[in-house]
Amino acid sequence: MSNSITFYTNPMSRGQIARWMLEEVGQPYEMVILDYESSMKSPDYLAINPMGKVPAIVHAGKVVTECAAICAYLADAFPAAGLAPPTDSRADYYRWLFFAAGPVEAAVTNKALGFAIPEGRERMAGYGTFDHAIDALERAVSGPAWICGGRFTAADVYVGSQIDWGLSFGTIPTRPSFEAYAARLRERPAYQRQKELDNALIAQMQKPA
Secondary structure (H helix, E strand, C coil): CCCCEEEEECCCCCHHHHHHHHHHHCCCCEEEECCCCCHHHCHHHHCCCCCCCCCEEEECCEEEECHHHHHHHHHHHCHHHCCCCCHHHCHHHHHHHHHHHHHHHHHHHHHHCCCCCCCCCHHHHCCCCHHHHHHHHHHHCCCCCECEECECCHHHHHHHHHHHHHHHHCCCCCCHHHHHHHHHHHCCHHHHHHHHHHHHHHHHHCCCC
8 A cells, every 4th residue: 555645734724733743754745735614624525534624644545633643643654753752761752742632732722712610620621720731831841852851752743833833822821941942843944844835835825816
């Protein structure tokens, strides 16, 4: 079966996370751009992702959706890229990758939507409070290098995207450790390629008809 990768995205979406990971992996991929109102809800795409959202990839006939899953999958599918630690050294890798995909994502989204957890019901939310989740996130990136120590991994792509976007859009508070971590991420050639590609697509889409 073909080892090709098809990447379904919209540049104004979390598809930027998946593209960054694809650029880190360094494998060729075919891009399919979808729009929110029509092609993303088409029967053909709903057969790939019943949620009707991007990103999604199809690799060797296998479908992967959800950004954290795409990052973890590509790291395993292309081990030569060195984006996953050895299996016996993945505690921090899994811990913080899925912490960002679960509690942090929920906490940031709820705050942005103006949803306040009723006093005394924090345990039901999973993340407790927004401040509690952000304090824990800060712990993950407070070291001098990466989430898994001196090695950049797929966890940094996902967690880093959350922090990078959050700082840019004001959904994550400005803290020295977050700013220093984001600055390291922005120096990566794959990050820069992703931004150049997606920003060019956004500019093209925003041109007057």
